Amino acid sequence: MLRLENVSKIYPTSARPALDDVSMDVEPGEFVFLIGPSGSGKSTLLRLLLREETPTRGSVYVANWNVARLPNRKVPKLRQRMGCVFQDFRLLPNRSVADNVAFALEVTGKSEHTIRTVVPEMLELVNLTGKADRMPAELSGGEAQRVAIARALANRPLVLLADEPTGNLDPETSDDIMLLLDRINRAGTTIVMATHDRQIVDAMRRRVVELHLGRLARDDARGVYGARR
Amino acid sequence: MNGLGFVWREAVAGLRRNVTMSVAMMLTTAISLGMLGAGLLAVRTIDRTQDLYYSQLAVQVALDEPTSAGDPDCTSPTCAGLRQELQADPLVAGVTYESRDAAFQRFLRIYAGQSILQLVRPQSLPATLRVTLKDPTRGDALVGEYSDRPGVRNVVDQRRLVEDLFTFLGSVRNGAFGLASVQALAALLLISNTIQVSAFTRRTEVGIMRLVGATRWYTQVPFLIEAVITGVVGAVLATGGLVLGKLFFIDRLLSGRLISNAIPAVGMSDVLLFVAPLLIVIGAVIAAATGYVTLRLYVRS
Structure with missing residues (x-):
């Protein structure tokens, strides 16, 4: 599903590579934690998968796309098959919950009919059916992140990339989000989640890939956050 | 869409x-x-x-006083010769003759009711040969060629005036x-x-x-x-x-x-x-x- 082959990324403004000869494989349906301290290269890795950046060396594959070689005009097609959620939710403040979810469908050219059927489905999936008309400012952090997840899934992505999705949430709300992500994963969506949250990683017992200073430090099939620290 | x-x-x-x-x-x-x-x-x-x-503009070959006054029908050798020569010129499309009297009548028509009429007598106006050109931009050549001919007062390319x-x-x-x-x-x-x-x-x-x-x-x-x-x-x-x-x-x-x-x-x-x-x-x-x-x-x- 996802494959990195000897990927290095050197930003022109930095002396040290952000990613240094990283190779990894993610099978369809896997749930992978990407851990490591700030600056270890987690976000760079996600950005390479989304083609927000191109690798300095090596190859990136998502499904059948050779991501680094993809012509610009085909990048939207790639991104339509990848959902993203972030620590800061990135909702549009002037649109309702339902409209935020609809936005992803609207700007990828889906029909009115599709939008009318998919939006309620997604809100039901994330348990927000009753809050379709709320504005983002009226939502709790957990609710906002669930809207973001609904939006990310609206186009039925192959992979869900989550960059510290619980970073702004209290532990209880984080657990709810993790339960939701687990459910989504069990329904077949591959998930790659970058996180700092030791408790979550230890509780989930899923594959853990650790980056340290841009290098692959560990890849455990059923890992914990780390013995040390 | x-x-x-x-x-x-x-x-x-x-x-x-x-x-x-x-x-x-x-x-x-x-x-x-x-x-x-x-x-x-x-x-x-x-x-x-x-x-x-440009459809109306012409080169005006104004005749001198003796010719204007003495030859109203352009029959003298000076006037008729000039006319023939112009007609034979490869630059020229056509030549018409306007006598002093005809010029004065036209002048009266154009400036009807204006004070300038009181200053102008037929004697003020020359008889002219109006020459239309095949190529209206070539007026200069005619001016150079005919200005010093006998019987010619001056040659005016109207194009210059506008x-x-x-x-x-x-x-x-x-x-x-x-x-x-x-x-x-x-x-x-x-x-x-x-x-x-x-x-x-x-x-x-x-x-x-x-x-x-x-x-x-x-x-x-x-x-x-x-x-x-x-x-x-x-x-x-x-x-x-x-x-x-x-x-x-x-x-x-x-x-x-x-x-x-x-x-x-x-x-x-x-x-x-x-x-x-x-x-x-x-x-x-x-x-x-x-x-x-x-x-x-x-x-x-």
């Missing part, structure tokens, strides 16, 4: 979000297009005036085009700047669009439409300005007694059917091109 409604709504929202800037942009565009339109009208008027004159008029109209045109190009530059910069501001205020939205895989159609076309709306509204305002300018300035200027016969009037159809469509197309195309270049240079796709 599916996203037409979306793109249109976004473009209109973009214009409304930044009303003062949008209005400034439209007015600047209007002024530059208005100047351009004035220049185009000047060109059209110059062309018409030239057509009008050149001042064309020089004046030409400078109106050049001035209008010059101002238009300065204004156009200002309009381009404003459009470019407005699109950058617009893209900046909507960076969150556009960022999310890019993340969920929106194509350029959704991320960029709204900005282009914003620019094109500006261009078209500017062109419409410019046309309105030209209509007012025609009614309240040009019409009055050209209706003066002397000038009304010299320069053909600028018709409303010139403004509405010739200049307006051109301005709209030019406004739209230039705005779109500016928008496209701006998005390419300053805004990440």
Whole structure:
């Protein structure tokens, strides 16, 4: 599903590579934690998968796309098959919950009919059916992140990339989000989640890939956050 | 197209979000297009005036006093010889003879009711051979060739006389085009700047669009439409300005007694059917091109 082959990324403004000869494989349906301290290269890795950046060396594959070689005009097609959620939710403040979810469908050219059927489905999936008309400012952090997840899934992505999705949430709300992500994963969506949250990683017992200073430090099939620290 | 409604709504929202800037942009565009339109009208008027004159203009070979007075029918060897020679000249299309009396009658007709008539006697006017040319720009050759012939007072290329008029109209045109190009530059910069501001205020939205895989159609076309709306509204305002300018300035200027016969009037159809469509197309195309270049240079796709 996802494959990195000897990927290095050197930003022109930095002396040290952000990613240094990283190779990894993610099978369809896997749930992978990407851990490591700030600056270890987690976000760079996600950005390479989304083609927000191109690798300095090596190859990136998502499904059948050779991501680094993809012509610009085909990048939207790639991104339509990848959902993203972030620590800061990135909702549009002037649109309702339902409209935020609809936005992803609207700007990828889906029909009115599709939008009318998919939006309620997604809100039901994330348990927000009753809050379709709320504005983002009226939502709790957990609710906002669930809207973001609904939006990310609206186009039925192959992979869900989550960059510290619980970073702004209290532990209880984080657990709810993790339960939701687990459910989504069990329904077949591959998930790659970058996180700092030791408790979550230890509780989930899923594959853990650790980056340290841009290098692959560990890849455990059923890992914990780390013995040390 | 599916996203037409979306793109249109976004473009209109973009214009409304930044009303003062949008209005400034439209007015600047209007002024530059208005100047351009004035220049185009000047060109059209110059062309018409030239057509009008050049079909009538001739080289006048004025005969000297003895010939004018003594040979009213152009039968003397001097006059008839000159006439024959001119008719045989390869540059010449035709020659007509106008006697002193005929010239005076024409003069009376043209200046009927004006005080200059009291000063002019038939003796003031020479008999002339009016020579039309195959190529009206070659009058100089005739002037050089026939000026010193016996029986000739002088040779006047009428084209030379109206050149001042064309020089004046030409400078109106050049001035209008010059101002238009300065204004156009200002309009381009404003459009470019407005699109950058617009893209900046909507960076969150556009960022999310890019993340969920929106194509350029959704991320960029709204900005282009914003620019094109500006261009078209500017062109419409410019046309309105030209209509007012025609009614309240040009019409009055050209209706003066002397000038009304010299320069053909600028018709409303010139403004509405010739200049307006051109301005709209030019406004739209230039705005779109500016928008496209701006998005390419300053805004990440």
